[in-house]
Amino acid sequence: LEKVDPYRAKIMPVYTVSQVTRYIKESLERDALLADLWVSGEASNVARSAAGHTYFSLKEENTLMRCVMFKGGSGGEHILDGSAVSLHGRMSVYEVRGDLQCIADIVRPEGMGERSLELERLKVQLEAEGLFEPSRKRSIPSFPRRVGVITSPTGAVWHDIQNVTGRRYPLAELVLAPCQVQGDNAAPTIIEAFDAMNAEPDIDVVILARGGGSAEELWPFNEEAVARAIYASKPPIISAVGHETNTSIADMVADLRAPTPSAAAEMAVPDSRELNERIVFNA
Incomplete structure (x- = not known):
């Protein structure tokens, strides 16, 4: 018997980059845990834009997560390089670059991180x-x-x-x-x-x-x-x-x-x- 190639038997759809990125973003934002969570870590690479947004990373040993707090968030003054913080937010994807990021709306200080x-x-x-x-x-x-x-x-x-x-x-x-x-x-x-x-x-x-x-x-x-x-x-x-x-x-x-x-x-x-x-x- 002739073997049937499953890819030929069923033509798989081809998606665009934006479609895949949007699907990942919507999947993350539908997840109950990832849409409403607290995360703790050490802030680093802090940068504040002229528009009042704060971009930073939250790290733990060898793990790094990109974060952003838009203007109007609570506790942005606590986001300092080397400070240990707990933040509340939701996980999402920045579609332009395909970056996974946490969008924070609340940040509370936990003191200085171990490395700092x-x-x-x-x-x-x-x-x-x-x-x-x-x-x-x-x-x-x-x-x-x-x-x-x-x-x-x-x-x-x-x-x-x-x-x-x-x-x-x-x-x-x-x-x-x-x-x-x-x-x-x-x-x-x-x-x-x-x-x-x-x-x-x-x-x-x-x-x-x-x-x-x-x-x-x-x-x-x-x-x-x-x-x-x-x-x-x-x-x-x-x-x-x-x-x-x-x-x-x-x-x-x-x-x-x-x-x-x-x-x-x-x-x-x-x-x-x-x-x-x-x-x-x-x-």
Whole structure:
């Protein structure tokens, strides 16, 4: 007997993306549990729009859920990065991107999340030990010959630092110690990079850099071991982690903080054009 292909025997309908997304959304909103529930977790990636809406994530260890509280919701002032909250809302799908999200209408504070509490504890400890002390911070050499860079070798950050340094002060040699800049294995590789820099001869200054990212992605730069590696560095350190609004423990321990990796390169080397103009002016 000839086998019958079930897909040929019964022609299956083909749905559009919007049809499938809308079906998932309607299914979620019909579910009695998901349409009226309380959820607890730690708020992160908080962003407030000009229209008064609050977008954030609720996380628990390795699980993350996108959330939104529209203008007029109750308790939006409690949604802060690192705060542990309980929210009431309903699960839905944002059809434009197909994102699962919780639409919150009430938020109550539960105190600080465990990770943020640990961060505050570590800040107090390191400050008491003198790692943040301004008087111990070293000056950056005016005319460095060898500039160390600790960052990912594949990201835009390394490319930007090369461009800025080459344009401003091509006499400086860049020495890269590659590392991971996010994830569970990032902190050990950053520490290994500092060990490599300390073993490298004649490094005048080191740039520790990473581009912008979420609180979770920037977390390796809040690790105690990374802070102590910065403190123990032989050359002075310029830290450029994330954007100007991000402040990590690495920034607080470093000898100098830059708002961006490109700005760190500008701080590390002089501008040769300005130097030439001074020479001509004083001649």
